[in-house]
Amino acid sequence: MVLNISHTDTRLPAYVQLRDDFASKIVSGDWAVNERIPSEAMLAKKHGASVGTVRKAVDGLALEGLLERRQGSGTFVKGLSFDSTLFRFFQVRDIDDQRSLTIPNSELILRARVVAPKEVAEALDTENVIQILRVRGISNNPILFEKIFIPSSIFDGFETIPDGELGPLLYPVYLKHFGILIHKAVDDLSFGNADKQVSHRLNLETGAPVAIIKRTAYSRDKTPVEWRIAFGNAAHFRYRSEIT
Amino acid sequence: MVLNISHTDTRLPAYVQLRDDFASKIVSGDWAVNERIPSEAMLAKKHGASVGTVRKAVDGLALEGLLERRQGSGTFVKGLSFDSTLFRFFQVRDIDDQRSLTIPNSELILRARVVAPKEVAEALDTENVIQILRVRGISNNPILFEKIFIPSSIFDGFETIPDGELGPLLYPVYLKHFGILIHKAVDDLSFGNADKQVSHRLNLETGAPVAIIKRTAYSRDKTPVEWRIAFGNAAHFRYRSEIT
């Protein structure tokens, strides 16, 4: 009988195992952001594989944007930056058409464990979630009102992270505190009218036209780990999408 | 002195040349859609390269969605289908939430050579364009009103293609008649109000809220080859975007 090595190791190809191994090194911080990783030859030797196999593993992660190859210099861990991976998101327009990607600041309103509404429970496959409410804006001008839901099983302790450690961006927090790397997101846009809560948060009249973005975000292993709904003033709304 | 072989051949890597060669075979119809292409071994022999090099070329095209590998069977040319490449586009919602991807039909209103408006000329880098107006809808219900602009230098003769040969989808026409494969598109969404023309085409009141999508589409070699602006009734509008 064949042994079945622990974990998800059911005789996967070597390059897949290497890829996952490297990925966890990155996520865990074992390979620090912006640092060089060992050369392909080193890695091959250390893992008892050929350079070609290591190469294929690294290629995969480079394609995902976790690593960056620089000929002549080495291969480097890519930090979460605004062009890579996850940040072709909102381009908040500032009256004129500039694509000045200003990072909106973020005012936290609430963090609490709640029972997930039906739509959220279906998307995340659990009812036990932590809810986060926040308003994002630029220089005291509210742009977006967001309701965010994350499974409490995965993000246990999120409610108790000091406010100071929560910057304007949530995904780096997921990574740093919970080792969760958001890898894919699906946005669903539509238009509607502001209810009382939304209009209050965005300084609008009740019933004013708003853009609605529902997003489901997935981690590397394709588990849905976040669901959010965001509301923005339709008059100032701008969304950019690249289809490749 | 070193010879400089024709075309764009400035000593590119072999796998790149192979890739482009294969790509043109697909676009020209030399390799027919849904047919099997020669095996890797055959291609390697024919082009005087190793299997590994052919493999890298094919990998690239498979990644772009032009080819599909099937272990044990061969590698096949992928037709323009609704999941591959270009069709994570509109999901027109039909009152309920179904993701039933109905292909909207299309009523052609106008085809004519015009001088491009400023925004279009900037995007396409030329003033000589063909303008296409059309309304897309589902069972006589107008959903989208589109103004489309394509460079007349590239799409010379487009105005004279018989109406019968223009289906509900334009990109297959670009491919078939002009060998242009749309490879990437950038959508820019915002909201506004219907002017007289738009409201008329969409059966709305003037001033009614509409979604506006501006799209620039690019061919394989990154040249912008189409610019369009589409208007949809905001109340029934739905847009889906995958971020990877």
Next chain:
DNA sequence: TAGTGGTCTAGACCACGAC
């Protein structure tokens, strides 16, 4: 069973970057 793509190896040489 024959033929295809999928994995993996071991090593050659090239192009680039930093020292």
Next chain:
DNA sequence: TCGTGGTCTAGACCACTAA
């Protein structure tokens, strides 16, 4: 100049599909 990734080779063996 040296070490890195980038290209390319030639061939072995595996996994799958179809006849």
